[in-house]
Amino acid sequence: MGKLRENLGDYDNCGLASALEAMGERWSFMILRAAFNGLHHFEEFQAELGIARNILAGRLARLVDHGILERTALPTDRRKVVYALTEKGASLLPAMVALRQWGETWGRIESSPTLVDDRDELPIRPVALHAHDGRALRLEELRWKRTGELTELGGHREEEA
Amino acid sequence: MGKLRENLGDYDNCGLASALEAMGERWSFMILRAAFNGLHHFEEFQAELGIARNILAGRLARLVDHGILERTALPTDRRKVVYALTEKGASLLPAMVALRQWGETWGRIESSPTLVDDRDELPIRPVALHAHDGRALRLEELRWKRTGELTELGGHREEEA
DNA sequence: GATGTAGGTTGCGAATCACTACTTATATTA
DNA sequence: TAATATAAGTAGTGATTCGCAACCTACATC
Numbered sequence: 328m329g330k331l332r333e334n335l336g337d338y339d340n341c342g343l344a345s346a347l348e349a350m351g352e353r354w355s356f357m358i359l360r361a362a363f364n365g366l367h368h369f370e371e372f373q374a375e376l377g378i379a380r381n382i383l384a385g386r387l388a389r390l391v392d393h394g395i396l397e398r399t400a401l402p403t404d405r406r407k408v409v410y411a412l413t414e415k416g417a418s419l420l421p422a423m424v425a426l427r428q429w430g431e432t433w434g435r436i437e438s439s440p441t442l443v444d445d446r447d448e449l450p451i452r453p454v455a456l457h458a459h460d461g462r463a464l465r466l467e468e469l470r471w472k473r474t475g476e477l478t479e480l481g482g483h484r485e486e487e488a
Numbered sequence: 489m490g491k492l493r494e495n496l497g498d499y500d501n502c503g504l505a506s507a508l509e510a511m512g513e514r515w516s517f518m519i520l521r522a523a524f525n526g527l528h529h530f531e532e533f534q535a536e537l538g539i540a541r542n543i544l545a546g547r548l549a550r551l552v553d554h555g556i557l558e559r560t561a562l563p564t565d566r567r568k569v570v571y572a573l574t575e576k577g578a579s580l581l582p583a584m585v586a587l588r589q590w591g592e593t594w595g596r597i598e599s600s601p602t603l604v605d606d607r608d609e610l611p612i613r614p615v616a617l618h619a620h621d622g623r624a625l626r627l628e629e630l631r632w633k634r635t636g637e638l639t640e641l642g643g644h645r646e647e648e649a
Numbered sequence: 650g651a652t653g654t655a656g657g658t659t660g661c662g663a664a665t666c667a668c669t670a671c672t673t674a675t676a677t678t679a
Numbered sequence: 680t681a682a683t684a685t686a687a688g689t690a691g692t693g694a695t696t697c698g699c700a701a702c703c704t705a706c707a708t709c
Contacts, residue, residue, distance in 0.1 A: 341591075341597070343584065357508070382698070422615070432503075434509075447619075451619055469604070513665095530688070542688085545689080567675045568675095
């Protein structure tokens with residue numbers, strides 16, 4: 328078996344590291360969740376999450392820096408600042424929901440509100456991986472394709488004894 | 489070891505907070521990614537990620553505590569320890585891939601290897617949210633349903649000025 | 650003008666991270 | 680068998696970040 332692997336920790340080449348660079352800090356995902364739930368103001372986030380104010384200020388600034396939130400001063404009340412999800416921020420929804428579903432499935436979560444389709448109020452499907460034709464894919468059915476080479480994913484490598 | 493920090497909110501008994509409790513620390517997702525890529529040993533993780541040894545030891549112990557990795561001593565070489573993904577750990581794949589895809593889409597990632605269907609080597613679909621019948625859902629088509637009540641998601645609240 | 654509100658910043662102790670050296674147990678080699 | 684190498688950690692040490700509370704500034708309201 329080839330020893331070809333991805334170069335982990337290489338920020339230039341790894342989307343996961345890049346995502347974590349923006350979202351990997353403590354509270355970032357909870358802030359995003361609050362934003363998805365319609366919160367827009369510093370004091371709202373602070374009250375809802377119970378996060379320390381300096382930490383919240385730092386996180387919001389970072390999320391704005393990364394283009395996940397957009398910061399706008401409200402013209403009707405110049406004290407107020409609106410933090411709104413950008414398209415980039417909103418596109419984190421599948422990742423966030425996948426994480427949330429995982430937590431619900433495996434954690435001791437009692438009764439969380441469920442994400443439902445607005446049209447029929449039926450719960451959405453669990454987030455899963457799908458082939459180009461829509462088939463659901465399991466771990467064993469996946470590979471990395473790296474410009475001509477193939478690497479097994481999730482497989483066991485022999486111990487070189 | 490364990491939780492010296494306060495828990496993230498207990499935000500509505502939220503699955504997201506629960507997931508972050510297990511996976512929210514620095515390096516956890518990168519370790520998981522390495523595990524998905526077939527790494528099994530302490531030294532492999534350490535060399536690949538360049539993470540400090542004490543931090544790695546702590547993270548691995550935590551992931552084992554949370555049932556994401558399973559720790560087994562290798563009988564053929566009693567120095568070696570195998571860290572393997574559990575079912576719970578493996579079920580983080582959609583969340584991880586969603587994060588990764590987001591990072592690839594929005595970051596300045598050059599050329600990552602692509603996840604492909606093992607059967608036809610075609611790239612998998614971007615992770616997305618789907619209704620019970622398989623329709624793709626956008627943010628505007630979603631609501632929280634909370635045992636009887638409905639909460640708008642992503643909507644604007646009125647400024648109570 | 651006085652008071653309240655929104656969105657921060659500052660200081661400081663506690664907790665965590667990261668770098669390096671050390672340890673312990675096992676395996677391999679001479 | 681002794682010497683050396685390997686695997687998986689621990690321990691000591693600073694640097695960094697977190698979290699709490701108090702404070703500050705601009706604006707709005709009374």
